[in-house]
Amino acid sequence: MPERERVPRHAATETSVSEQTGVLISLEGGDGCGKSTQAALLCERLAACGLPVGPSSDQGAVIREPGGTAAGEAIRDVLLHGPQTLAPWAEALLYAAARAELVERVLLPELRAGRVLILDRFVDSSLAYQGFARGLGIDAVLAVNQPGLRGLLPDLTIVLDVDPLVGLARTGGAPDRIEAEGLDLQQRVAAGFAVVARRFPERVRLIDGSRDIDIVAAAVVAAALEAVADVGLRLGG
Ligand SMILES: Nc1ncnc2c1ncn2[C@@H]1O[C@H](COP(=O)(O)OP(=O)(O)O)[C@@H](O)[C@H]1O
Numbered sequence: 001m002p003e004r005e006r007v008p009r010h011a012a013t014e015t016s017v018s019e020q021t022g023v024l025i026s027l028e029g030g031d032g033c034g035k036s037t038q039a040a041l042l043c044e045r046l047a048a049c050g051l052p053v054g055p056s057s058d059q060g061a062v063i064r065e066p067g068g069t070a071a072g073e074a075i076r077d078v079l080l081h082g083p084q085t086l087a088p089w090a091e092a093l094l095y096a097a098a099r100a101e102l103v104e105r106v107l108l109p110e111l112r113a114g115r116v117l118i119l120d121r122f123v124d125s126s127l128a129y130q131g132f133a134r135g136l137g138i139d140a141v142l143a144v145n146q147p148g149l150r151g152l153l154p155d156l157t158i159v160l161d162v163d164p165l166v167g168l169a170r171t172g173g174a175p176d177r178i179e180a181e182g183l184d185l186q187q188r189v190a191a192g193f194a195v196v197a198r199r200f201p202e203r204v205r206l207i208d209g210s211r212d213i214d215i216v217a218a219a220v221v222a223a224a225l226e227a228v229a230d231v232g233l234r235l236g237g
């Protein structure tokens, strides 16, 4: 299929990102579901197919959220390692601010350059955590993210579906601020992702993340290649 100009199929607003020719894929799910593991494997395997994966300045790299820019990493530090108490809306707006920086400085230019970008979390984490689990409302949290998204939503969002108990048991080391809240939050987050998946069926795929890493990876890569083909990039460059 030839490369083509397109308006993103799942545009969040009317804002035009019409010269976008790249592909945006986000990995989502609760803590310990395997996002970082699968994002790294996906980058490797898509690059092995000859696709232009990751930002041009950092080829083959996963983009993590919050983060991916200097200001975004500083905001990440407040969110994940800052004071335990943070008003829910302050938390939601900090995530939205880090995301706005990432969209402007990295995602839009790299997608315009035709790159295939793999995100370790994106706006759906805000919808599930702040919108649903913290009770701010999925619509309200989406609304504050819209200006910073500039019309951008992923072409494909993979939610790794894992029992929150299993996910939490997988996380090791010192817990970050969110992980430290434990099972109760993670159960609400899992319910939140289920709502998000039903709400955006055209771009969200649930994949059973409780299986062996390689089996999950095969399913993730297959879904990603479908999305790439859909967007019209040529395999093998
Ligand atoms: N399918 C799996 N089965 C068993 N362990 C896994 C699986 N996927 C990831 N892990 C392990 O679980 C831990 C958390 O995985 P990670 O990818 O960091 O999750 P996340 O980024 O979603 O928090 C890591 O130690 C990882 O090696």
Ligand SMILES: [Mg+2]
Pocket: 035, 036, 037, 120
């Ligand atoms: Mg991770």
